[in-house]
Amino acid sequence: MTTDRVLRILIATDTYPPDVNGAGYFTHRLAEGLARRGHRVHVLCPSERGEPYVTVNEGVTEHRVRSGRIPVHDAMRFALPLGLSGHADRLVSRLDPDVVHVQGHFTVSRAAIGRARAARIPVVLTNHFMPDNLYGYVRLPEVFHRATGALAWRDMVRIAAMADHVTTPTPRAARLLLEKGFARQVEDISCGIDLERFHPRPEERTALRAEFGLPDRDTIAFVGRLDVEKRIDDTMRALARIVPERDAQLALAGTGQREQELRDLAAELGIADRVHFLGFVPDEALPRVYAAADCFTIASTAELQSIATLEAMSTGLPVLAADAMALPHLVEEGGNGFLFPPGDISRMAELLLEVLGSPERRRSMGEASRRLVARHDHHRSLERFEAVYESLLVSPPVRSKVQRTMAA
Template identity: 75%
Template sequence: MAEPSRPLRVLIATDTYPPDVNGAGYFAHRLAEGLAGRGHRVHVVCPSEVGDPYVTVDGAVTEHRLRSARLPFQPSMRAAVPLGMGGHITRLLRRFDPDVVHAQSHFTLSRSAMHRGRAEGIPVVLTNHFMPDNLYAHARVPRSMQSAVGALAWKDMVRAAGEADHVTTPTPRAAGLLREKGFAREVEAVSCGIDLERFHPRPRDRSAARARFGLPDRDTVVFVGRLDAEKRIDDTIRALARILPERDAQLALAGIGAREQELRALAAELGVADRVFFLGFVPDEDLPLVYAAGDAFAIAGVAELQSIATLEAMSTGLPVVAADAMALPHLVEVGRNGFLFPPGDPESLADRLLSVLGSERTRRSLGEASREIALRHDHHRSLERFESVYVRLQGATPVPLRAEREFSARPVAV
C-alpha cells in the first residue's frame, strides 16, 4: 500500500456537510476529521448553513462555506449558489494547491470543484453516495415520472463521474450498480467506515441512556436517520403494532424529516402512539447513547448504498433487522447477526423482530456477531485506503483539457 512521504493537502468538496443530517454529509465530515487527525492538511468547501459565505477553522479542518440558498421543496436544506462559485473554487485551489480534490457527489458544488480541479491539473477522486430514490420525495417527483427521472439522473451521474481520475463507492453492490448504469471504468468499493472506539457495546449504560431520552425500560427497537419517504419507517411502525400482543416493546426514532407528522398520525391510527418515541434531532456527540438504549436496530429503507447508521448500531453490538434491498444485505449475515425481510412487508419485519428480541442469550449472541462484522469496517482502514489512492494519483496527474484550461482562465465575478 502506498504511504504518504509527507502530509498531504486534500480539498474535500461536498454539497452537504454538518449540521446537515444525512449519511453523505457525515461521511465527508468523518473523512475530513480523520485525515486531519492523521496529520494531513484538510480544507472543505461546502454550502453555508446560514446563507452568507464565511471561512472557519473547526479543529484541524478549514471550512470554506459558500453562499447558499434554501431548496424550494426542502426549506431545511440549503444548496450553494452557482453564481460566482467557479471563481471562488479556482482561487481556493490556487491558494491551497491541494494534492487531490475529493468530491462527495456530482451535484453543483462538487461538480464545479471536480471541473476546476482538472483544469488546474489536480487529480480528482469522486465518491458516489447517489441514489435517485433518495431525491424523489424531496423534489416531489410524481411516481409516474420516477423511472424516467431516475434514468436521466443516472445518465448525468455517469457523465460527471467520467471527469474523475478515481471513483469509489461504499459497497460492492453500489459499485456494481454504477457499472450497470453505464459507467465503464473501474469503481472501487471503499467502506465509509465506522469509529469502533466511539460506537462500542455498552450494556451497562442501557438504563441511563433510556432515562436520558425519556424511554420506559422495556424492549426497545431503534432507528437513526431521516424521517423521509425512502426510509419506509411506516413499515417499522406497522411491524411494531403487530408484535405488541407478544412483546412489551417500543420504537425510538432519532432524526427529523418531512414525514414526521404522517408517522405520528399513523402511530395514533394503529393505537401505538404511546410506544413510538420521536427523539428529534440528536446531536452527534449523543448518538452513541441512542444505540446504547436499544435492544435491536431496524431499517426498512430500500435506497441504502451502505447505511452508516446500521454500521453504528452493529458496532454498538445490536442485532439488525433490515430490508433485503440494495446494500443492506452486505451488513446482515442471516441468523448470525440478524435477519433480512422482503421490502414493504411489515408482517415479515414483525416476525424477524420477534426473533431478535427473543431471549437475552439470543440478543447477546446476535449482537456479538454484529460487532465482529463491524470490525471489518474500521474507519482507519478506509482512511488508509484513501491515503493510498491520493498518493498513487500524485504520480499520474492528468493533463488538463485545453477547453477546461481556457474556461478556468476566464474572469468570474464573485
C-alpha cells in the same frame, strides 16, 4: 499515515453538517479523520447561514459558499451557482492542493472538478447519489420516476467520467454505477465506523433509556431522517403487530418531513405511547441512543451503505434490514440479524419477535455484529483513501481526449 508526506487535500461537497444525512456525515468524518492524521484539509461546501464565510473546526478549514434554501427540503441548502466557479478557481489557485476529492456531481462538486481539471490536479470522486432518495421530496408521479432517474444517472456518469479515481461505499453501489453506464473501474471503500466511539455497554442500557425518557422495556431503534424513503411506517406497523405479545417500543432519533404523518400513524395504530420521537440528537450523544436499544431496524430500499446500520452494529446490536440495495452487505442472515422482503410487514414482525424473544439470541447476534463491523474500521478507510491520493500523485493518470474536452 500510510504516506510519509503531508498532503494538501481539498474536499468539495454539496452537503456537510449541520446537514443531517449519510453523505454529509461521511464527508465530515473523512475530513476530520484526515486532519487528525496530519494532513492539511480544506472543505468547500454550502453555508448553512446563507452568506459565505471561512472557519476552522477540528483542524479542518471550512470554506462556506453562498447558499439558498432547497424548496423541497427544509433541512438542507444548495450552493448558489452565481460566482461559484470563480470562488472555486481562486481557492484552488491559492491552496494548490495535491488532490481534490469531490463527494458527488452537484453544484459545488462540479465547480471543483472543473477548476481541478484546468489546474491538472488529480480528482477523486465518491458517489453517494441515488435518484430514489429524491423522489419523496420532488413529489413526481411515479410514472415519471424511470425517465427522470435515467436522466439523473446519465448526468452523474458524465461528471464521474471527469474524475481520475471513482469510489463508492459498497460493492453493490459500485455495480450500480457500472450498470448505469460508467465505463471504468469503481472501487468500493467503506464509509467506515469509529469502533471505539460506538461500542457495546449493556450494563448502561436502563440508565440510558431513562436519559432519553424511554420506559425500561424492549427497545427497537432507528436513527436517521424521518423521510419517505426510510419507510419508517413499515417498522411502526410491524411494532403494532407484536405489541400484544411483547412489551416493546420504537425509539426514533432524527427529524424530517414525515414526522407529523408518523405521529398520526402511531395514534391510528394504537401505539402512540410506544413510538418515541427523540428529535435531533447531537452527534456527541448519538452513541448513547444505540446503547439504549436492544435491536436496530431499517426498512429503507435506497441505501448505498447506511452509516446508521454500521453504528448500530459497532454498538453490538442485532440488525433487521430490508433485503434491498447495499443493506445485505451488512447482515449475515441468522448471524448478526435478519433480512426481510421490502414492505413485508408480517415477516418483519415475525423477525422482531424472534430477536426480542431471546436475550441469549440478542446477545450472540450483537457479538456477531461487532465482529462483522470490524472490517469497516474507519482507520482502514482513511488509510485506503490516503493510498488512493498517493497513487495519483506518484503515477498521474493519462486522461483521454474525451475527458479533456469534458473538463474544458
